[in-house]
Amino acid sequence: MIFENIKLAFFAMRASKLRTALSLLGIVIGVASVVAILTIGESASKSITESIAVGGLDLITIYPSYGQRTTGTFTEDFSNTLLKNIDGIETILPMNNSNAQIRNGQENLSAAVAGVPSSYGKVLNLPYAEGSFFSDMDNINRRQVVVIGHDIATELFPDGSALGQYISIFRNQAKSYLIVGILEKKDATYSLSYDTSVFIPYNTYEQRFRNTSSVGSYVLKVSPAFETIAVSDKVTEFLDNLVGTDGYNLFSPATLAEMANEITGTFSAFLAAIAAISLLVGGIGIMNIMLVSVAERTKEIGIRKALGASPSVIRGQFISEALTLTLIGGILGIVLGALLSFSVTNVMKWSLHLSYSSFILAMGFSMFVGVFFGWYPAMKASKLDPIEALNYE
Structure with missing residues (x-):
């Protein structure tokens, strides 16, 4: 029918x-x-x-306010404080950065210089065109080594490979840094343009480049078993009680997504x-x-x-x-x-x-x-x- x-x-x-x-x-x-x-x-x-997601959906970044950086709260040891008080954090990367002039011979440009731990490249899964990220011993011994972005390598070394070469970084005075790694071209995130940045060991930055004990930002990687937004809420509550809502800024790509x-x-x-x-x-x-x-x-x-x-x-x-x-x-x-x-x-x-x-x-x-x-x-x-x-x- x-x-x-x-x-x-x-x-x-x-x-x-x-x-x-x-x-x-x-x-x-x-x-x-x-x-x-x-x-x-x-x-x-x-x-x-x-x-x-280019910025990492499992990452949380904390930016202490300018006034809080001189109080002694946001130091390298603050990472341990967060790990003890917040569940779900796999690792914390303290980070400092500032702009500086970079030179190779007659080639000269301005770039962001970031002082980061040796695990930074692995945690953020950075891709390398040549070489690799600097080692933990480089950080411990405050060696003057550097990993550079794709655009910097292209501009400073237009005629050949930059790996194993030296560049001068100007702060108060020029210092030579050995290039141990070159990043592949990578899209910029909300906080950093990898192609126009250089990375040096955190201890080198802290004691030889800028002479500071405060931390400019912390990158938190959330454990796979935890929800990034839930961990972000816990971190926010903890920081609100510790330094107040005006004492920091927090950003999470997962929240934005x-x-x-x-x-x-x-x-x-x-x-x-x-x-x-x-x-x-x-x-x-x-x-x-x-x-x-x-x-x-x-x-x-x-x-x-x-x-x-x-x-x-x-x-x-x-x-x-x-x-x-x-x-x-x-x-x-x-x-x-x-x-x-x-x-x-x-x-x-x-x-x-x-x-x-x-x-x-x-x-x-x-x-x-x-x-x-x-x-x-x-x-x-x-x-x-x-x-x-x-x-x-």
């Missing part, structure tokens, strides 16, 4: 192609809009997250809800074509009833027609929505993430519209008196 109803539905659609096409158009546009908006929203959210996802998700859902209105408009079009179809096929309905067709059979026939219409419109809408999503993400240079949940949502809603708006015409057809229907002109 179901297959027979579907065959009758296709026969009815072929009998009035233009009217069917116009009715399908509303469903196609509605489904395509919902699919495209949700897919583009998810693609935008994932692309934003991927960009933020969550905020971005919430904003894009809410905005996409809002637009999808608006787009779904066109599905309701399409449903009204389906009701219209079904009512016209009932009127045109009144005599046919009368003949079927005279031959023994029950009201439920007649009702099922017209509901099947409405469902077939919305099913076809839904499939075409999904295809169109996917193509629109591909085009937009390609233009915006985002990675495409198809929202399969939007396919199910749009198709389910379109079929609901078919049943909802097809029910009344079907009920009207099933209640026709067979004698009056046979005499209908």
